[in-house]
Amino acid sequence: MNKLLLLQPPRSREKLTAALELAGVSYTQHSFIQITEVASSITDLTTADAIIWVSKNAVMFAKAQRLQLPDKVAMYAVGPSTACLASEQFNKPCECPTFVHSSEALLKLPELQQLTNQQWFIVKGIGGRTLLADTLTARGANITDVMVYQRTKKPLKDTAIVQDWKQHIDTIAISSAEQLAFFISELDHDALSWLERCHWIVPSERLAALLPFCKADNITITQSASENAMINALINNGSNYD
Numbered sequence: 219m220n221k222l223l224l225l226q227p228p229r230s231r232e233k234l235t236a237a238l239e240l241a242g243v244s245y246t247q248h249s250f251i252q253i254t255e256v257a258s259s260i261t262d263l264t265t266a267d268a269i270i271w272v273s274k275n276a277v278m279f280a281k282a283q284r285l286q287l288p289d290k291v292a293m294y295a296v297g298p299s300t301a302c303l304a305s306e307q308f309n310k311p312c313e314c315p316t317f318v319h320s321s322e323a324l325l326k327l328p329e330l331q332q333l334t335n336q337q338w339f340i341v342k343g344i345g346g347r348t349l350l351a352d353t354l355t356a357r358g359a360n361i362t363d364v365m366v367y368q369r370t371k372k373p374l375k376d377t378a379i380v381q382d383w384k385q386h387i388d389t390i391a392i393s394s395a396e397q398l399a400f401f402i403s404e405l406d407h408d409a410l411s412w413l414e415r416c417h418w419i420v421p422s423e424r425l426a427a428l429l430p431f432c433k434a435d436n437i438t439i440t441q442s443a444s445e446n447a448m449i450n451a452l453i454n455n456g457s458n459y460d
Contacts (some may be wrong), residue, residue: 225401226393227253234445241453252372255279256344260364261286263339270350271304279366280341281307296320296324299305319442320422321349334358344368357420369396374404384412391419393443398428419451444445455459
């Protein structure tokens with residue numbers, strides 16, 4: 219029996235799960251990350267020349283905390299789902315890379331090249347990569363991190379579930395390096411052969427590089443963590459599940 223394991227927070231990708239159900243794809247989803255709101259020490263963003271939304275969680279928690287934005291501000295996001303949500307919630311345009319959805323691609327946008335003395339706010343969770351802040355600082359921007367949530371490890375309570383996965387799961391889709399690290403940390407050494415056999419769906423070369431136990435032909439890189447990219451990889455490209 220072929221079955222897909224989606225490693226993602228529950229209800230985070232309802233368009234993807236609806237498409238899988240419509241296509242008759244057998245799947246299960248699990249998350250090793252607990253996401254909780256953190257009250258930001260910074261609520262006034264009215265001095266911003268630009269704002270970067272790192273994730274949909276960043277948008278939703280910022281909205282819930284009523285962060286104050288300027289009337290006119292440039293907004294950016296890594297991917298289209300976050301960009302659409304930010305535009306919807308704050309009633310302002312939000313740009314993102316067109317084809318490849320990653321921090322590296324965002325940094326290639328022409329608007330992000332010459333930033334001398336500009337005030338940029340990055341709305342994000344605690345921790346995570348510093349690539350955006352480091353690069354924009356090097357380009358002359360004054361960066362303020364606005365942290366509105368945190369990610370903590372969610373331990374696996376029922377270890378028997380792993381045995382079920384080993385028997386039935388042959389494809390794993392994951393979009394977060396942190397989720398991957400927590401997932402692997404919960405497995406014993408005997409799970410390695412199962413992980414090697416599985417086909418992996420990941421959004422970037424960076425995440426693929428964290429799968430040294432997999433052969434290259436067992437990894438599909440979507441170039442985006444968006445739901446449409448995952449749907450295309452899992453359904454439209456002919457993946458077949460019973």
